[in-house]
Amino acid sequence: QTPKPAFKRVMLKISGEALMGDQGFGLHPPTVQRIAREVKVVHDLGVEICMVIGGGNIFRGLAGSAQGMERTTADYMGMLATVMNALAMQSALEGLGVFTRVISAIRMDEVAEPYIRRRAVRHLEKQRVCIFAAGTGNPYFTTDTAATLRANEMACEAILKGTKVDGVYDKDPMKHDDAVRYDSVTYDEVLAQHLNVMDASAIALARDNNLPIIVFSLDEPGGFRGILAGEGTYTKVH
Ligand code: UDP
Helix, strand or coil, rough: CCCCCCEEEEEEECCHHHHHCCCCCCCCCHHHHHHHHHHHHHHCCCCEEEEEEEECCCCCCHHHHHHCCCCHHHHHHHHHHHHHHHHHHHHHHHHHHEEEEECCCCEEEEECCCCCHHHHHHHHCCCCCCEEECCCCCCCCCHHHHHHHHHHHHHEEEEEEECCCCCCCCCCCCCCCCEEEEECHHHHHHCCCCCCCHHHHHHHHHHCCCEEEEECCCCCCHHHHHHCCCCCCCCECC
């Protein structure tokens, strides 16, 4: 008998870059499909799943403004990029028979549902994966903050942040062989030591609402399911 999953409702946050595979830019459909399969396995356990996907594989507001674009316009472009990623994930999940809704913080009714909190909760209760797109709908924020905001609104038990590495390290493990992974770390330590988990406003919002963040490797097959089964390596921020 399969043990009960550790959480009933979670927020899975992934960066846009997770969808680009080995390409330097954009969407790599086989990679999107691979992640969708990871999500389906957890969905099949009966876990209610929210997702927020970044947009950095297509456009980042800061990069645009560094090249002379007006910052808020560039940020709106970044938010639109997240909608494309959300649609790609929707397509991949539905291809596997998982029902989904893309819910946009910016109205675009032909493409996605508008965000109505109680409606989104209902979708979750009906086992639909809710993919929250267009960030918070506001410039100057990131999709990490959007994930934290929606996770709070949806009463998720944790944010599961899927990255390239299996947790939070004292320094970049891609660059330093002697980097040490934390099993657990507090929100305040993340903020004080500028550990690379999420941006400061997202961490503060999680801290103020006691929402744990679990950083794990999405490159590891079965990694997402492992977290729900209490297995594998990860860092818990709490
Ligand atoms: N963005 C924004 N407000 C939000 C969320 C995102 O303005 O609430 C914009 C911002 O320009 C950001 C871009 O969307 O650079 C893409 O999101 P993010 O950088 O968080 O993506 P990730 O790094 O996770 O791929």
